[in-house]
Amino acid sequence: MIALTRYQLSLLLRSHRWIPPAVLFVLGVAGLGGAALPHGAGLSQGLAWSALMLVPVEAWLTRSMLTAEPAAARACVAAAGGPRRTQVAALIAAVVAGAAFGLLGVAWEVFSLGVPRLPATNAIRTGAAFAELGGGLAATLICLLVGSAIAALLNPPVVRRPAAGMLGTTGAVVLALAWNGSPANAAVRSVGYGSQEKTWPAGVALLAAVVLLALAWAISAQVAARRDG
Amino acid sequence: MRLDKVGKRYGIRLPWVVRDASLEIPAGGLVRFEGRNGSGKSTLLRVIAGVSAPSRGAVTGRPVTGYVPERFPAALPFPAREYLSHLGRVHGLTGPDLDTRIDACLDRLGGRELAPVPLRNMSKGMCQKVAVAQALLPPSGLLVLDEAWTGLDVEAKAALDEAVAERLADGGSVVFVDHEPGRLARLGGDRWRLENGRATRVANGSAAGAKASSSAALASVVVIELAGEIPELDGLPGVVSAGREAGRLIVRVQRDSSDAVLRAALAGDSVHVLRVGDEPAETDGGR
Numbered sequence: 001m002i003a004l005t006r007y008q009l010s011l012l013l014r015s016h017r018w019i020p021p022a023v024l025f026v027l028g029v030a031g032l033g034g035a036a037l038p039h040g041a042g043l044s045q046g047l048a049w050s051a052l053m054l055v056p057v058e059a060w061l062t063r064s065m066l067t068a069e070p071a072a073a074r075a076c077v078a079a080a081g082g083p084r085r086t087q088v089a090a091l092i093a094a095v096v097a098g099a100a101f102g103l104l105g106v107a108w109e110v111f112s113l114g115v116p117r118l119p120a121t122n123a124i125r126t127g128a129a130f131a132e133l134g135g136g137l138a139a140t141l142i143c144l145l146v147g148s149a150i151a152a153l154l155n156p157p158v159v160r161r162p163a164a165g166m167l168g169t170t171g172a173v174v175l176a177l178a179w180n181g182s183p184a185n186a187a188v189r190s191v192g193y194g195s196q197e198k199t200w201p202a203g204v205a206l207l208a209a210v211v212l213l214a215l216a217w218a219i220s221a222q223v224a225a226r227r228d229g
Numbered sequence: 230m231r232l233d234k235v236g237k238r239y240g241i242r243l244p245w246v247v248r249d250a251s252l253e254i255p256a257g258g259l260v261r262f263e264g265r266n267g268s269g270k271s272t273l274l275r276v277i278a279g280v281s282a283p284s285r286g287a288v289t290g291r292p293v294t295g296y297v298p299e300r301f302p303a304a305l306p307f308p309a310r311e312y313l314s315h316l317g318r319v320h321g322l323t324g325p326d327l328d329t330r331i332d333a334c335l336d337r338l339g340g341r342e343l344a345p346v347p348l349r350n351m352s353k354g355m356c357q358k359v360a361v362a363q364a365l366l367p368p369s370g371l372l373v374l375d376e377a378w379t380g381l382d383v384e385a386k387a388a389l390d391e392a393v394a395e396r397l398a399d400g401g402s403v404v405f406v407d408h409e410p411g412r413l414a415r416l417g418g419d420r421w422r423l424e425n426g427r428a429t430r431v432a433n434g435s436a437a438g439a440k441a442s443s444s445a446a447l448a449s450v451v452v453i454e455l456a457g458e459i460p461e462l463d464g465l466p467g468v469v470s471a472g473r474e475a476g477r478l479i480v481r482v483q484r485d486s487s488d489a490v491l492r493a494a495l496a497g498d499s500v501h502v503l504r505v506g507d508e509p510a511e512t513d514g515g516r
Contacts, residue, residue: 003318010315014306072298073305076363079278079296079373080319225282227239 004081004089008065009096017064018097021057028053029105043129044192046113047136050105051143052188056173058098058147063155063169065094078224087157087224091217095148102140109136135191138202142187145209146176149216157223183208230254230292230371230402236285237272246272248426250286252419254371257397259418260404263431268423270406271299271375277404278373292401293320295364297377303348303356309335310344316363334362337392337488338385339495354380361385365392372396374405378412384491387505391451391487415507451487453480454503455494465490477503 012018033049068090069077078086110133152158154168176182180189186200187209200208231254237247247269254260254277262270275281276288278296305312310331317327335341340358348356357380364372372393378386393403394416405413420432450469455478462478463471467486472479482490487505494500 003315003321007315007319010311011306016306070302070304072301075275075278075280075298076296076301076316076360077319078280079294079364080316080367083280083282226284227281 001085001089001092004077004086005092005096007077008068008090008093011068012061012065012093012097015064015068017068018061021060021064022101024060025053025057025101025105028057029108041113042132042192043109043113044132044135046109047106047132048139048188048191050109051102051136051139051191052177052184054098054102054105054140054143055147055150055176055184056170057101058094058144059151059169059173061097061101062091062094062148062151063165065090065097066151066155066157083225084221087221088217091148091152091220094151095144098144098147102144106133106136106140132191135202138206139187139191142202142205142209143184145213146182146184147173149209149213150176152213152216152220157227158220183212230288230290232277232283232286232288234286235273235276235283235288237269237276237281238284245284245426247276247423247428250428252421252428252430254402254404256400256402258402259393259397259413259416260402261413261418261420262404262406262423262428263420264423269426270423273423273428274373274375274404274406278371291371293367293370294373295320295367295370296373297360297364297375299375299379301356301360303351303353305348308345308347309340309351309359309362312348312359313363313366317366320367322366330366330368331362334365336492337365337388338362339382339388340385354382354385357381358385361389369396369399369401371401372403372405374403374407376407377405378407378409384495384502384505387502391505450481450508451484451505452508453482453487453491453494453505454478455480455500456503457500458497459494459500460497462490462494465493481508 029050033046033053037045037049074086081089150172151169154172155165159165159168176184177188179185180199183200183205186205187202189199190202190205232250232252235247235250236245238245250273252260262273264270272281276283278294279288279291280296307315313331313334314327317330322330332341335344338358338361340355340362343351343355343358346355348359351359357377361377361381364374364377378389381389390413393413396403397416419430421428422431456476459478462468462480465486466489467483468490469481469483471481480490480494491502491505495502
């Protein structure tokens with residue numbers, strides 16, 4: 001599994017397909033974030049914004065990963081490693097790349113919003129800042145998993161037509177962020193972006209995201225084996 | 230390994246591409262599939278290689294598998310060596326073993342100089358060498374060749390024939406499709422014909438026969454026919470005889486030294502390899 005994931009990650013890096021989602025993330029977090037966050041926003045709100053941006057970015061990364069290989073090249077790898085495992089390795093590789101983006105986003109928010117307001121001497125404030133950071137990391141993880149699940153379900157080999165895949169993925173991402181029943185929406189709101197009424201606790205949102213991810217990945221892997229990638 | 234009533238279709242409302250295929254591929258067995266375009270050959274090979282799960286029935290006992298697809302596209306962003314390293318690791322090779330296997334597979338196909346070349350800069354034939362090399366990386370197990378010879382130069386075609394014979398002698402199995410009717414005929418093996426997705430056996434090489442003929446071929450000498458300005462080959466280890474006949478040099482060499490001798494011969498400036506193969510007398514027995 002490690003060898004397969006390494007191959008997929010190296011395919012993503014060397015094909016430069018990670019760059020467009022990276023640009024979206026940087027623009028979204030550093031550029032758009034400044035405009036979307038209320039003046040004087042705290043660390044929590046910043047972290048929530050960066051987590052929110054990760055949903056479309058991870059979906060894009062996953063799509064890039066799933067369309068990176070010609071079918072015949074995929075077949076050679078699948079003969080060596082098994083079609084299901086090969087598909088899961090591709091999905092893991094996109095999550096690894098997305099996690100790196102997510103951590104960079106968190107670091108950006110901490111340095112731009114957290115550090116300037118942190119009174120070094122006040123132990124209680126420091127503790128509160130760490131709690132905010134923990135909440136932000138949890139929201140980042142949930143958004144990462146939701147982004148991956150959406151893209152796994154709506155891209156090759158499950159949805160093979162490019163137009164349907166891209167439109168479907170975009171629609172699902174918007175839904176995941178806007179609909180208040182979605183784990184990503186709940187995660188972002190529980191950290192402090194938007195209204196906190198009627199939100200799921202972060203634990204429930206994480207559980208829902210994990211279940212969604214497991215289902216989506218299982219379907220994607222199964223279809224990969226049935227339809228030959 | 231065996232296939233039990235294997236059927237394959239690509240969707241519930243789509244027609245069956247392969248129906249009810251039951252066959253056994255024993256260790257040391259060679260299986261050839263024939264049939265018209267669209268008869269389901271490639272699909273069946275993909276199921277045998279494990280690239281694609283059967284829609285019905287079961288495939289059991291598949292060993293480590295190397296697969297060469299019909300067309301290997303040059304659209305990957307790696308140099309050949311890096312690509313082969315990745316595939317080798319997926320096959321479970323590591324460390325110095327991996328490097329040795331990569332060199333051996335590329336050398337065998339006469340593709341050493343391809344190692345640093347990015348796949349996207351390669352011609353069709355060069356790419357095909359890389360595709361064959363990745364399938365040969367695991368030293369044993371099943372080889373599935375879907376017209377793998379297409380696009381290879383003459384020397385690499387002969388090298389692939391030889392790799393197949395070796396694999397069979399080592400107890401591995403080989404399943405293939407090729408448009409050349411005589412391909413690997415000297416090695417015997419089973420021949421299956423596919424029509425509308427149904428497979429019927431048209432010739433029974435019997436596993437034992439295929440194995441015997443391939444190991445007999447292996448035990449003996451290889452004949453290399455060369456033309457042009459050929460460097461001195463007489464003194465090389467493994468050379469049984471070297472003599473000129475009708476303007477060509479015919480070298481008989483022990484099979485395990487044949488690669489080295491061929492390399493030495495190709496070191497000459499204008500050397501043409503006319504033929505690499507077994508002694509003619511022995512090939513007849515296998516048919």
